[in-house]
Amino acid sequence: MLRISTPILFASLGETLVERAGVLNLGIEGTLLLSAFSGFVTAQFTGSLWLGLLAAVLTGVVLSLLMGLLTVTFGLSQHVCGLGITLLASGIALFAFRLIYGGASTPPALEASFSTLEILPGTSFAPLLSQHWLTYVSLLCVPLVHWLLYRTAFGLRLRAVGEQPEAADTAGINVYKMRYMALILGGAFMGLGGAFLSLAQLGAFTHGIINGRGWVAIAIVIFGNWLPYRVLAGALLFSGVQALQLRLQAQGVALPYELLLALPYLLTIVAIAFVGRNASYPAALLKPYRRE
């Protein structure tokens, strides 16, 4: 369950930061795919997993910067631009995938992927605590993001920009710069999420490696009311149900397995419906800021 949650957690945390600053980045799905791909390709051609990780993070950052250019600087519709970026990034990833690997029937795989890190082996905690190190990082990122948002001046400025950019601007905060910073951080997180899938969990790359998890991250941010710990809960809930589905499927339960696959999505919708009423949207979400 922790393993499944990692990419979702990274993506959700990244999106939380971004949305807190007032930008809805719908480009997650495509960003994850292209990051996973670029990380994979880099790792395969350089032989270094770390360079692959770096490439993935850079990809996430670049795509988020593009989002920033379109929505922060140009002030275009965040919905459409985010979708456009998802489509663009997915298209580029698949284009390059086909170009480099042809129509291979078996997915290309790395020789060695990031291995799991075992903490306290031999104890009864061992099964829980032998995760990829990126999973531990993702969990550590939750208090990190919380600290960043609530205990630092940076976080305060970021939240101000997301709630009342006019007031923030009057107070001397550069709204554009803050939004860009949020996007850069968010993009880095998304890069990590994508890298986890292709470099750690699978050690390979396929078309469907992301499989809709980018969209789920957006939902989880709302479910988590833009609070890092609630987002963690949401990510765990979602991946918990998915893990349950895998377990039930392995035991040959009679339910069609697609129903179980759909369950986390349905639950998320239900959850959002309940949370939706009290959702404390960052007030300036979706509104481009213009200095008049």
Added chain:
Amino acid sequence: MLKLRIERAPAPLWFRAVIPVIAVLATFILVSALVIVAGASPFSAFFELLINPLTKTTARADILMMATPILLTGLAVTVAFAAGYYNIGAEGQLYAGGMAAAWVGTQLQTESPFLMIPLMLIAGFIAGMLWALLPAILKVRLQVDEVVTTLLLNSVMLFLVSALLNGPWRDPVSGWPQSPTILAAAQFPVLIPRSRVHFGAIVAVVVAIVVWWVMSRTRFGIEVRAVGKNRDAARFLGIPVGNRILMAALISGGIAGLAGVGEVGGIHYYMTGTLSPGFGYTGVIVATLGFLTVPGAIVSALFLALVNRGAISASRELDVPVYLGDVIQAALLLVGLATLLLGRYRIRRVR
């Protein structure tokens, strides 16, 4: 010395008409990088992409065939966005419509296409509407953001389709996860001989005309657009905002469902899990590039179909991956949006 000043005023009309051309050119220049990486020359690529398909009758027919579903989803998205309702769920609604059409097409025992086809269309429209109902109600009653709900339901619908096609609805004849083939009466007539242009194209055109007329000539349509432009002002005017959003969302879902009907009735003749390679999302591109107008949507749908058909021929002739079409589409969307901004400034000489 010549001094120029940039003002924030609408650009001259002739310039604004040129903007789409600028967008297209800029997109192709950007995409050239990818083409070069793939080992082909940009010029030959663009020839294959844009010119070549227009020269061959089979390719031209293919363009009409490919434009049909995306015109319908584009219209669906146009209607929704016009109300300010971001329906990203056209993909799922399309599948819902396809399922309904396949169900009618296999269950209804009749020899008459005049009975069968309209029923398929109605069933598909209703199915698309139903799939759009939940997010719409959540939005109108509970202010739940429709972007997320429509998106998630896309995935849910794909699972649902897979479950049905792998289980109770699997085709006993072929054994593949697809529905049984629809009856002959249900198969859409082909419009152009020896092509795959089917009746769905006529449906798309009719829907386009209806949507245009409703949105611009009826009180309902104007109210919907008012809601989209300024919700509070609309409410102030006495327009039932919630109702209009709901109606727009439902109509949008229905039209997307019709796209699914077309694919089942006109292309495949059965329901399959791979009915749509993202037509719902392409619809967003069509609607946006069309400036949320019907004529714009028609032009965009045809242009995108041209690009996609061209990408296929480019992949055959030049060995450039066919995904180039998808990249161009997405780039066109982003570049198109960005170049729109150019229309907001004008250059004046300062003395």
